[in-house]
Amino acid sequence: MGLGQIDISLSGAGAPLGSHGRVRGNSSQIAGREAIGRRSARKCSPGAENRRRDQAEIDAAVEALNGLRLEKASIERQLQAAISGNDGSLSREAFRQAVVNTLERRLFYIPSFKIYRGVAGLYDYGPPGCAVKSNVLAFWRQHFVLEESMLEVDCPCVTPEVVLRASGHVDKFTDLMVKDEKTGTCYRADHLIKDFCNEKLQKDLSMSQEKAAELRHVLAILDDLSTEELGSKIKEYGITAPETKNPLSDPYPFNLMFQTSIGPSGLSPGYMRPETAQGIFVNFKDLYYYNGMKLPFAAAQIGQAFRNEASSLFNIAKLCSCTCLCISPRQGLLRVREFTLAEIEHFVDPENKLHPKFSEVANLEFLMFPREEQMSGHSAKRIPLGEAVSRGIVNNETLGYFIGRVYLFLTHLGIDKDRLRFRQHLANEMAHYAADCWDAEIECSYGWIECVGIADRSAYDLRAHSEKSGVPLVAQERFQEPREVEKLVINPVKKDLGLAFKGNQRMVVEALEAMNEQEALEMKATLESKGEAQFYVCTLGKNVTINKSMVTISKEIKKEHQRVFTPSVIEPSFGIGRIIFCLFEHSFYTRPSKAGDEQLNVFRFPPLVAPIKCTVFPLVQQPQYEEVAKVISQSLTTAGISHKIDITGTSIGKRYARTDELGVPFAVTVDSTSSVTIRERDSKDQVRVNVEEAASVIKEVTDGRRTWADVWSTFPHHASGSADADE
Amino acid sequence: MGLGQIDISLSGAGAPLGSHGRVRGNSSQIAGREAIGRRSARKCSPGAENRRRDQAEIDAAVEALNGLRLEKASIERQLQAAISGNDGSLSREAFRQAVVNTLERRLFYIPSFKIYRGVAGLYDYGPPGCAVKSNVLAFWRQHFVLEESMLEVDCPCVTPEVVLRASGHVDKFTDLMVKDEKTGTCYRADHLIKDFCNEKLQKDLSMSQEKAAELRHVLAILDDLSTEELGSKIKEYGITAPETKNPLSDPYPFNLMFQTSIGPSGLSPGYMRPETAQGIFVNFKDLYYYNGMKLPFAAAQIGQAFRNEASSLFNIAKLCSCTCLCISPRQGLLRVREFTLAEIEHFVDPENKLHPKFSEVANLEFLMFPREEQMSGHSAKRIPLGEAVSRGIVNNETLGYFIGRVYLFLTHLGIDKDRLRFRQHLANEMAHYAADCWDAEIECSYGWIECVGIADRSAYDLRAHSEKSGVPLVAQERFQEPREVEKLVINPVKKDLGLAFKGNQRMVVEALEAMNEQEALEMKATLESKGEAQFYVCTLGKNVTINKSMVTISKEIKKEHQRVFTPSVIEPSFGIGRIIFCLFEHSFYTRPSKAGDEQLNVFRFPPLVAPIKCTVFPLVQQPQYEEVAKVISQSLTTAGISHKIDITGTSIGKRYARTDELGVPFAVTVDSTSSVTIRERDSKDQVRVNVEEAASVIKEVTDGRRTWADVWSTFPHHASGSADADE
Known part of the structure; x- marks a missing residue:
């Protein structure tokens, strides 16, 4: 592939505070102004409805036209990608474009507050996206909370300063910024240096070997440089503001938390939590008692987290010239200012990190990327999990157990196991207190993206809150x-x-x-x-x-x-939005229409995550078919199966195509009053089932209690071409 | 009952902006300082573990002792309540105390950031509370989103100013406050006047009839008074700061939104949303296209909302002397600064507000409290919903349909239908644009609490965003x-x-x-x-x-x-925390232990909302019983049923009592390797079921596919006294 290995780390709680989720190997300019559009109100009188009506008609026509244009452009891009398949980077770009176009057109997500020109880094989940997210979270609860009897809690987002001072976020959850001294535009200091070094290394062919080695060294240690060291590097290299060439200020810390104030006095500072974990730590004592004063136990929380990312990360519209990837506005669900985290804090005795169920995952074998392989320039390799723990590559059984469970979780959702790896943090990525840390990274069109962080954070967090609050957060062994x-x-x-x-x-x-x-x-x-x-x-x-x-x-x-003793905590932290974005990419494919004249989009979501499990179509607009469709729809509702009934006269082929694009796995087509066909999305195979049985068959295959293969071998096959003549 | 009719209105989106959820008929002082404790860090050295250990031992002992004391106090209070049953108000207080004690002791909820002395108005849901909340939300999705094919969306909490300026929140979502001119302590202006009037009316027996009539008039129109009018009333009556008797400032507006700033420039103001509705309105155009440009359709959203309530509402620890209820710190889940809303925006053609499914709810009959009954001093009465709509008491069928659906939703959860009423807003409660508005009010120990607001908001919101954004938010009828x-x-x-x-x-x-x-x-x-x-x-x-x-x-x-045309919107808005609190109270009861020496607490949650559906107990500690228990537990996990396995040697009676207090509806007790008993919580009836069948029977009764009565009539009864000898 044309792109190098790209890491986008998750701003996970487990990440060391200093490097909490920055884009590694990247650089971008900070515009210093928000993209929040503010039109002045066009009119004061409330009588604007007349003009709005005409406007609406024009808008509707323009909308329709734009829709067509988008589709055409998307197909062209896919064609181009298919043709120019040798150039990996172009193909990746085109692929992403096709996915994102489909996602936005079908309202999987929507830039938030779009009619006000939006806010960079905020996205809404539209109806199908929201359903996918619900399904992912429901499965998370089943797979982790229920399966492991975790104690789920639900804490507020508004957090008083004292808590985040104890955790270190008030002092250390910062980016070092520099300002254009004339325009006030802000830039990340490390990004400017990285840009400078990369450009020099690429373009200055006359550079001495010594100088090149120095620049490469700077790139390697960039994350470890202090404020002063970054400032003096900028001076030493004569780096100026990229656009104006104006001089830059000294680096200064910008805290990434959204600040607010609690109560009417204005004297009680608070923040929107940057992670959900702290809510669990401060409750440790109560949760420990609730658990009968027994270790180990895990607490879990799903909720919103907030990070006031510098806006330019979203604003710049072009890819930079270096091999690394700049964040374009299209980065969509990956780098956002508000996101859903699902976090587990598993408390263990530091002297006993064995896990009773480790044997259940020990035989799993998947891509792992240990520290040493990274340092020696090798790539990730398949290692049986049991071996990784017994050889000490993974620090302990409990950490290993969660790595295995995360693997099962992600692959069940539909993440491609060949584009999933577990990468161990390098020494300079980890906080000093962390015993070991692994990221589940998923490869998507942006490169390898950190989606889950799994860290052994030792006793750091509980100790910090014990110190600050004066309340001992400890466990006893009698x-x-x-x-x-x-x-x-x-x-x-x-x-x-x-x-x-x-x-x-x-x-x-x-x-x-x-x-x-x-x-x-x-x-x-x-x-x-x-x-x-x-x-x-x-x-x-x-x-x-x-x-x-x-x-x-x-x-x-x-x-x-x-x-x-103070328990150690092992923390798997899931960036739900990132997992969903990767899932969208891994599930997307196109196939030619029957006539071969266009490419149709399909999401191959497993029933578990599909936003809508089933559609119900009367083949033609006839009252008796519509009646059957309604009866089946009612049975599906009663069974709690999300579905869509479409009684428009659109051709059955078009109706299939529309719902394939939403990833609907099954379609019930009513072409008689006694039996119906059930079509599976990816194979396009159809079986014939009695009307009375239809809903229960759908329930079984969507619940996972029955496979499609089993349905296929049980029921008579429906000859393609009869019910779906025009597909 | 000793308490008058008390209304606590929900801060629902549907409520007019001016009165958005204030406590009606109430008064309270505002301390002007937060309860957020800030201990200075006791120690800088990290070597405090030694002392912490000793401290922990002491703390554990104190904790245990306190637990006992709490239990004793709780029982004493219940006893007192039972004895003094004639005095309704005392009994209500004692009842609430018993419920809240149980809720806090069993971690249904926890004051947030407790180890830092907490933040007033912020609560965590602990494990059982979090599970109840999950279940309520899952049922909400099933009952509304799935059943009505609503378009669910998920928008961010961080909201740019322009959106909330359009909606009116920036200008009007305020409380009028006055300040003690010397100490700076803040008070709600209307509350002080209300206090003054109530006290005068009660205690000043020499007052002229004329004067008394004037004060009653002021109380009646309090919500309608302007800033200036409130100020001049305070001057006229010589009202001073309640505690210091210092003079008060003029009233000034305090905005109830948490303000923040988006991006590093500090130039883009934003707020934490005070409701979820605006996220739907700004997406109307996309959602309308998604729905095939057809009306009516509904969009829905579940999410956090934030209101920076004045802190004294939480801080004052005593009940005030007037008949109305002051908010004490015990008001718990009712008045909070961050809460979960579930909102529906049902968009309809203003010229056609019929609902195709109205006939399904028309025969429901429940307590309604129309405007006229309130004005004429009558009480709520049972009216068939169909009649309420046909007689024009309820403005239209769609509004009526949702009133019916809300009734079904709440009673399914376990809300007592005799303590649920639908109260119509009075003219001065409603915004000028609203066509009609009804609150689902639930009676609990605090009086009648607004838990769901159901408003026909006409075209107000879409028009406001059309005006401000310049994007027409309209629908077409061809x-x-x-x-x-x-x-x-x-x-x-x-x-x-x-x-x-x-x-x-x-x-x-x-x-x-x-x-x-x-x-x-x-x-x-x-x-x-x-x-x-x-x-x-x-x-x-x-x-x-x-x-x-x-x-x-x-x-x-x-x-x-x-x-x-601009569609009308009908908005049912659910305060999830309030519904859950009322559910806790309606579900709570006590019964004597078998020995008759103590009162045991029970929550009679229906299986639908029970935090844990089932427990699995080996009768005695024997390996073969524990093995059976584990097998059943595994089957329950696979079936997705939350359960708890308890293999401690505690007596079976104690184990039942412990889980009755968590509202667990069923208990499987293993007393043989071939068959087990299943016990129902409220009847304490037990049946005998084969080991292999146990999990599936539990699944059927918890899914609602089978009633306990049916189980009871199918399986052999287990003679009480054998398996639960010591219950």
Whole structure:
């Protein structure tokens, strides 16, 4: 393929805060203005209806014409793609265009607030898209929550600052931006440097080998550079604003959360949550009790998350010249400002990360892309999951179990297993506290897209909230027999401390008691050798002198009845919109019409995710057929099967084509009052079934209790060409 | 009952913007400060785990003790309630306390961010609450979206200002507040006046009849008073800040939307949507095309909505002295800052509001509370729906149809039909454009609560967005035969206008063309009588003089092929949290334990909404029973039935009691390897079923395909007292 390996990482909770979902290997300009159109109200008088009516007629005609034009353009592009199949990149582009055209035309999704010219990065799911999303979420609940007895919770989006300060988002969930000093236009600092290096490397053929190596090194470490280092690189390379060539400001952090204010006073800052995970962490204590104080257990949450992405990511309309992919407005469901996350927080004892059901997934074999393969320039390879865990490629069984479950989830939805891989995070991608992290990446026309992050985040989150709230978020393991353990005991001598520090005594005492083992042992040694020690008390913000009489530090043997510890958390985090977009691409294909004069679009959704499970068509407009159609429709409604009844006189072939384009897997055609045909979308095979049985057969095949193959072998085949003469 | 009729109106989209969900007949103080606790971080060093461990042990013990105390208190309260049953108000309070205690203890819901002392008005659904919510929403989809083939959409919460300016929310979605001039504490202006009047009327026995009549009049028209009028009433009555007696500021509007900013520039204001409806209206055009340009059709949306309620509504901890109900922190799920709405926008031809399926609901008979009954001091009465529509009490069939469907929806969920009524809005409650409006109100311990608003909003919303966006949101009706209609034709004479207005010509032309019929006829008359007319051009912001030569206005007979019109919209809007809270109260009861020594809590949820459908208990801890339990559990998982397996050695009676409190309708108890018992929660009846059949019987009764009565008459009865010896 013409495109290099492209990674678009998900802004998953599991991602380290610094790199939370940026486009890797990419660069784009920031326009600094929103695409939110604001027409001034054209008219003040309410009497504009007359003109609106005429306008509406014209609009309708234009709409119809545009529809035709779009279809024609789409077909042309597909043709071109088919012809120029050798050039992978063009073909990918054309393919995406064909998918996206179909998706938008059939209202799978709609740019939000379109009549006001929209807002970049916000999309509505229209009726079929909304149904697909519902189905994906229902299956997620079945596959994860129900199957694993997870504790599902539902927390608000509005979040007070204190929570997101504890989690690190207030301080660290930022992009480093630079401003055009004259126009005020904003750019991502790292993107400008990346652009500069890539362009130099590609075009400056006279560059020394030394210089080239330096630039490649900068590209490799870009994510690790500090604000100051980015600023000095921009100065060193003389990088200016791409469009105006004006000088740029120093880099400054821009927080990606939508900020708001809670209550009428304006004094309580809040944010729209950037992930759903924090709502679970702050509830750990209650959930642990709810679970009978037993580990492991998992909590889950489905909900909206919000990220105030810089707008240019959506605005620039062209692909940049480098091999990496720039985000065009067509990136659709992939990079958005509001999206649905489904997150699992599986709490385990850090000393026991075995999983009782691991054996159920151990034999799965799929594409894995371990850290070492990436570093050594190899590609992803098939590894049995059991082997990946036993060889230590995957850190532990529980992490491995979830990787396996995610694989099953995605492939059940209809994701092509050959375009799905699990990529391990490189050392510089992972947060310092993470034990291991794997992304489920799905290949689509944009390259490999991170759709699910599966991270072992150790005890980081629970510790952070324990610290900030003062509420211990810990678990207990009761011992059968009390155990003798050597324990470090710190005894501040309050009398001496009081004499020395007076009103500050309490702060010093607390700081002494809070020393960790290493700190305490160091102090003990210093006190023994020097008689006193310098000690930093953070609540006072200064060093104090501690002498021998002020504290005793010793190791004692104690009997313990239980072990108290902060659980580790393993977090699979699903970007639902991205999964759905990839599903759309993996499900889309075209096939020639019967007459061979046009290409018809089909989504091969499995019944599980199909937005509409079934259509009901009277073959011709006759009252007795319409009556049968209505009876079947009523049975389908009662059985809870979403379907569509179409009694227009349109040719049956056209009606099939229209619903193939919505991915409807089955069509019931009424061509008699005693029996009907059921047609399967992809094979176009038809069977003949009694009217009374039709709804229940449809229910069985859509519920997954029966395969089409089984239906095909049970019922008489309907000779093609009779009922669908004009297909 | 001791409490008067209390209405708590839902902040529904259908409610007029001015009164959008305020507590009617209520008053409360606004603290002006949030309850968001912010402890300073206790410690900077990460070595606090030692202390946390000890702390955790203490906390666990305290927790257990508190749990016991809560239970004891709850039982005492129930006892008290039972004893003092004559005093309705106390009994209601005690009943609510018992329900809320159970709900919080079993994590149906949790105050959000509890470890940080929470945020007033934000609640999490814990595991059973979240499951109930899921079930309610799934049934809503089945009952409305699927049954009526509605077009479900899913739009973002972040909304640009222009959309909410068009809808009126930016200007009018406000509460009028006054501030304590010294402390800055905020109060709702209308609440203070209401308090003042109520207190005077109750306590000032020396008041003249005239004065009393005046105060009652003020109470009656309070909702209609302007900012200035409220301000002058406060001055006139000498009302001061309730706690400090300080003087108060003039009333000022406080917008109830959470404001934010879209993109990095800070220049694009946005809001978190206060309702989901606007996302549907702005998509009308696309949805209409999607529906094959046919009316009527309905679009639906489920999603979060946000209202930045003044905090004191949550904070004040006491009931006020007046008969009406003050909102206490216990108001729980009723008044919140973020909540789930499910909204339907049913678009109809304003000239034809018949509904083809009205006959299906016409025979329903339930409590209705028409405007006239309210005005004349009568109470709600049973009226057959068909009669209510035919007598014109309900404005039209479509509105009536939805009232019927809402009745079926709520009663299916388990809402007591005797504590459900449909109350018509009074004239001063309704927006000027609304044709008719009914609220489904449910009686709970707080009084009658608005849970669903069902409004005929005429063409208001589509017109507002047409005006603001310039995109006509209209429908067409094609005539079979062209029709001759008399049409007003306005022909601006561009040459003369150009000479007179030069650069402004276009604005004048547009304004002339946009005149409505009445305006045009008036101008025609003026021009004919006086030769010229003054004409206000809003885009110029001034009057211009139009003379006879500049425009011709005439009526012509034209052939029309279609009618273009703005559809009316009928909007049922469901406050999901409120419905669930009422459902909790209507489902809750207590019964004595077998030993008679304690009261046990039960939620009588129908299987449809029960958070967990079934439990599986081995009677005693034996491997072969546990094996059977696991097999049944696996079958239930495969069948998609949420269940809980409990293999602890706790007595079977205790295990039943624990799950009765979660509203689990069925329990499978394994007391042999060949057959098991199935127990129904409310009757406590048990039948004996083969192991192989157990899961499918449970599936049938939970799916609603089979009643318990049918199961009871099919299978052998299990003699109570054998399997549940210690119940």
